[in-house]
Amino acid sequence: MMTPVIAETAAPKGERTRRAILETAVDMASAEGLEGLTIGRLASGLEMSKSGLFAHFGSKEELQLACVEAAREIFLSEVIRPALRAPRGIARLRALCEQWISYAERKVFRGGCFFDAAAAEFDSRPGEVRDRVAATWRDWLAMLESAARKAQEVGELDPEIDPSQVAYELNALVTAANRSSQLLEDEAAWNRARSAARRLIDSLAVARQS
Amino acid sequence: MMTPVIAETAAPKGERTRRAILETAVDMASAEGLEGLTIGRLASGLEMSKSGLFAHFGSKEELQLACVEAAREIFLSEVIRPALRAPRGIARLRALCEQWISYAERKVFRGGCFFDAAAAEFDSRPGEVRDRVAATWRDWLAMLESAARKAQEVGELDPEIDPSQVAYELNALVTAANRSSQLLEDEAAWNRARSAARRLIDSLAVARQS
DNA sequence: CGAGCAAACGAACGATCGTACTATTTTAAT
DNA sequence: ATTAAAATAGTACGATCGTTCGTTTGCTCG
Numbered sequence: 001m002m003t004p005v006i007a008e009t010a011a012p013k014g015e016r017t018r019r020a021i022l023e024t025a026v027d028m029a030s031a032e033g034l035e036g037l038t039i040g041r042l043a044s045g046l047e048m049s050k051s052g053l054f055a056h057f058g059s060k061e062e063l064q065l066a067c068v069e070a071a072r073e074i075f076l077s078e079v080i081r082p083a084l085r086a087p088r089g090i091a092r093l094r095a096l097c098e099q100w101i102s103y104a105e106r107k108v109f110r111g112g113c114f115f116d117a118a119a120a121e122f123d124s125r126p127g128e129v130r131d132r133v134a135a136t137w138r139d140w141l142a143m144l145e146s147a148a149r150k151a152q153e154v155g156e157l158d159p160e161i162d163p164s165q166v167a168y169e170l171n172a173l174v175t176a177a178n179r180s181s182q183l184l185e186d187e188a189a190w191n192r193a194r195s196a197a198r199r200l201i202d203s204l205a206v207a208r209q210s
Numbered sequence: 211m212m213t214p215v216i217a218e219t220a221a222p223k224g225e226r227t228r229r230a231i232l233e234t235a236v237d238m239a240s241a242e243g244l245e246g247l248t249i250g251r252l253a254s255g256l257e258m259s260k261s262g263l264f265a266h267f268g269s270k271e272e273l274q275l276a277c278v279e280a281a282r283e284i285f286l287s288e289v290i291r292p293a294l295r296a297p298r299g300i301a302r303l304r305a306l307c308e309q310w311i312s313y314a315e316r317k318v319f320r321g322g323c324f325f326d327a328a329a330a331e332f333d334s335r336p337g338e339v340r341d342r343v344a345a346t347w348r349d350w351l352a353m354l355e356s357a358a359r360k361a362q363e364v365g366e367l368d369p370e371i372d373p374s375q376v377a378y379e380l381n382a383l384v385t386a387a388n389r390s391s392q393l394l395e396d397e398a399a400w401n402r403a404r405s406a407a408r409r410l411i412d413s414l415a416v417a418r419q420s
Numbered sequence: 421c422g423a424g425c426a427a428a429c430g431a432a433c434g435a436t437c438g439t440a441c442t443a444t445t446t447t448a449a450t
Numbered sequence: 451a452t453t454a455a456a457a458t459a460g461t462a463c464g465a466t467c468g469t470t471c472g473t474t475t476g477c478t479c480g
Contacts, residue, residue: 013447014457031334036245039438051439052458060438111334120330123392124241124321134393168402172386173379180378182333183344192378203413223477224427249468261470262428270468 018056021046022070025063030071031111033121034064034129061129068132071114075136078103080143090156090205093147093166097174097197104178105190112182115140116175141167158204166204173197228266231256232280235273240281241321243331244274244339271339278342281324285346288313290353300366300415303357303376307384307407314388315400322392325350326385351377368414376414383407 011019024046029037039060043053057063079099086095104113111117115136122130144167151157157166173196180189221229234256239247249270253260267273289309296305314323321327325346332340354377361367367376383406390399 012456017457033243033245033331035243038436040436049459051441051460054439055457058439117330117333119389119393120327121243123327123389130393137393165402165405168386168390168399169383169406172382172403172406175386176378176382179329179333183329183340183347189378192375193382195375196379196382222426227427248466250466259429260468261430264469265427265429268469 014056017048018066021053021056022066026067026071026074026114027110029064029067029111030109030114030117034067034118035121037064037067039063061127064129065132068118068129068136071109071118072132072136074108075103075115075140078108088147088150089154090151090201093144093151093157093170094197094201096144096147097170097201098194100174101177101190101193101197104175104181112178113175116178141171144170156206158206161204166200169200170197173200224266227258228276231263231266232276236277236281236284236324237320239274239277239321240319240324240327244277244328245331247274247277249273271337274339275342278328278339278346281319281328282342282346284318285313285325285350288318298357298360299364300361300411303354303361303367303380304407304411306354306357307380307411308404310384311387311400311403311407314385314391322388323385326388351381354380366416368416371414376410379410380407383410 021042025037025042028042028045039054040050043050046053057066079096083092083095083099086092104116115133118129118133119137122133141164145163148157148163148166152159152161152163174193177189177193180186180192231252235247235252238252238255249264250260253263256263267276289306293302293305293309296302314326325343328339328343329347332343351374355373358367358373358376362369362371362373384403387399387403390396390402
């Protein structure tokens with residue numbers, strides 16, 4: 001009569017609603033901001049009571065932190081993990097850029113990249129939320145940087161350049177498309193970002209012998 | 211007994227306080243957002259009554275619009291006008307970038323570039339405020355683009371490239387520094403932006419005969 | 421100087437915010 | 451089927467939001 005070690009039973013009720021809440025919350029927050037996100041409106045959007053929803057988090061800040069964590073996981077599975085399927089080196093660097101652009105272009109979040117919005121909102125507001133958002137950005141930049149470094153190590157990228165500078169530039173070129181699309185409704189920005197990233201990487205690539 | 215055509219008398223009382231209000235408001239808004247900016251806190255920060263302050267604008271949206279306009283004028287005098295002193299062509303393109311970086315680095319607004327924050331905040335929120343913010347961004351991008359085009363016309367820049375693509379890339383490289391500084395407290399970003407812009411422009415510059 | 425108007429104030433409005441409590445319902449394990 | 455626990459609902463609180471209104475202050479100009 002052993003209970004299975006790995007339970008394939010559905011998650012308990014609480015977990016399930018918590019997940020449903022966060023799915024909606026993250027979507028709202030990407031468009032209205034984590035501060036503009038309101039417990040009342042979130043609850044009525046989910047057709048449940050404010051207090052019932054509130055009990056899952058205990059405070060608005062905890063709700064915001066949970067949103068950041070949920071968004072982070074989506075980012076991981078939509079951008080990072082797909083890119084990690086590309087072979088190390090310059091190919092992965094390209095994949096990281098392309099996956100980011102595609103993730104933003106597909107509007108995985110209604111308001112565009114969740115972290116772009118959250119970064120702008122909290123960049124002058126100390127607290128745990130800001131710290132988590134900043135940490136996620138740092139991880140992303142570190143990912144770009146280490147991909148660039150690896151590309152140098154395997155001789156695909158100019159050994160003279162600074163990998164963190166490459167990370168800075170690629171991140172800049174790629175994330176700017178989000179703003180252009182969201183604010184200026186310029187959908188051509190996605191391809192601008194693509195060719196900008198391509199040109200930058202190509203210009204730093206070590207010429208291959210044919 | 212003619213009244214002087216150009217009055218050097220101080221502006222009437224109402225104008226003066228309105229200006230004082232906006233000076234503080236724009237500063238607060240750059241850090242807390244135009245929506246996070248509250249009439250109550252703004253009033254108490256200025257040591258005046260909510261209603262007295264409110265009367266100057268009539269609605270919060272009008273206050274926000276006035277903030278955008280005030281910030282726009284500051285942006286013009288801190289970035290655009292100084293850059294226009296540089297001669298047309300590639301020099302002006304460089305000047306636009308440098309003035310933007312310097313403006314953001316000097317923290318003319320407490321929360322970094324006002325328009326970067328406002329753009330992120332309103333990019334998913336229709337309304338007049340968003341339209342004015344977007345228009346300001348478009349003007350800025352158009353300025354970069356026309357500088358690049360002029361540089362082509364005078365033979366300083368590769369005639370093959372697309373000026374609007376150059377504008378996109380320069381804007382991206384330069385504005386990313388604001389986010390890195392504000393969120394990640396990475397002050398090295400300013401020089402990253404400088405060298406990124408320089409390298410991009412140099413790579414597109416037509417080699418000069420010596 | 422004093423009339424008239426613009427500017428600032430104080431108090432109050434209804435709405436909504438985040439949060440705290442208690443009560444009720446639903447779930448999960450015996 | 452019973453029961454303890456977990457999840458949700460209901461209600462209310464104090465604070466603060468944007469806004470309105472009537473009054474009072476103080477500037478400005480004939």
